[in-house]
Amino acid sequence: MKADPQAQRRMLDLQAVDTSLAQLAHKRKNLPEYAELDRLARELSALEDERVRVQVGVDDLDRDISRLENDIDQVRARAAKDQARLDAGTGPARELEALQHELGTLARRQGELEDAELELMEQRESAQNSLDEVEQRLAALREKRDEVERTRDQTLAEIGREEEFRRSGRTPLVSDLPADLVALYERIREQTGMGAALLRSGRCGACRLELSGSERTRLKAAPADEVVRCEECGRIMVRTEESGL
Structure with a gap:
């Protein structure tokens, strides 16, 4: 030729x-942001699984606390009813004595339930702190991911502009050959x-x-x-x- x-x-x-x-x-295909986003995606997925696990624990504790509160309310209502009957002083002595005994039993039961509720509330506070910490980490990771995505998009835009400039200069070169x-x-x-x-x-x-x-x-x-x-x-x-x- x-x-x-x-x-x-x-x-x-x-x-x-x-x-x-x-x-x-090559630069477009191998941006370091791609690897960083993959890493962040894996971390976010694992942390989201942890958040769900901790949230389930908080929800379980909330249900247990709610159940105990209902039990305590029932005991209080029964004790108030018995106390009202006892204060009225009507009825056989044996029945009044039974009411006093039942009131003592109800007071002990209420104390046990309240102690159990207090323990659950302490556990719930600890679980909520763990949940808050996980959610803070999730927010920080999502912010980091958004930042990396912005950097990736800016770099891709710069590459695109450079490619356009190079191609615009290539066309007349090819035409003249x-x-x-x-x-x-x-x-x-x-x-x-x-x-x-x-x-x-x-x-x-x-x-x-x-x-x-x-x-x-x-x-x-x-x-x-x-x-x-x-x-x-x-x-x-x-x-x-x-x-x-």
């Missing part, structure tokens, strides 16, 4: 743009990731290998407008005064 030497040199500009675009694509040269370049780039490189000091700028003696001789004899390729990696080698031929 033949191409004007100046057109071949402009291939290096095109390759520089494509290298920048490839780097930007011979179509067959661009087609060859694109085919090689699709296969290897790089279409063209500078031949500098007898080394291919793509694979970094030094040319053999016979290859140097061949390239030195090749016309300036001949498109040459590296015998090792197959990329287009652009010859300039730096090529060392």
Whole structure:
């Protein structure tokens, strides 16, 4: 293939743009924020499970406390009824004595229930403190996640603007180059990731290998407008005064 030497040199500009675009694509795909968001998602999931577990404990204690309060209310109501009957002083002495005995039993029962309720309330306070602590950690993690997402989105926007700028500069480069040269370049780039490189000091700028003696001789004899390729990696080698031929 033949191409004007100046057109071949402009291939290096095109390759520089494509290298920048490839780097930007790699950066987009491998943002550190992705790994950080994955880590935060796992932590949030585990902490949410813990929150649910602690919340269930608080709810269970609330139900137990409510049940005890109902029992205490029933004992108080029964004791008030018995006390009213006793204060009225009507009825046989044996019945009044039984009421006094029952009032003593009810007082002990009320004390037991209130002691149990107090213990549960202390447990409930401890459980609520644990729940509050978990919810604070959840809020902090969610805030951290939101912050990382904002950083990710800002970085992606910056990458997008840079990509747009690079692509806008690529279009006129491609338009000014011979179509067959661009087609060859694109085919090689699709296969290897790089279409063209500078031949500098007898080394291919793509694979970094030094040319053999016979290859140097061949390239030195090749016309300036001949498109040459590296015998090792197959990329287009652009010859300039730096090529060392």
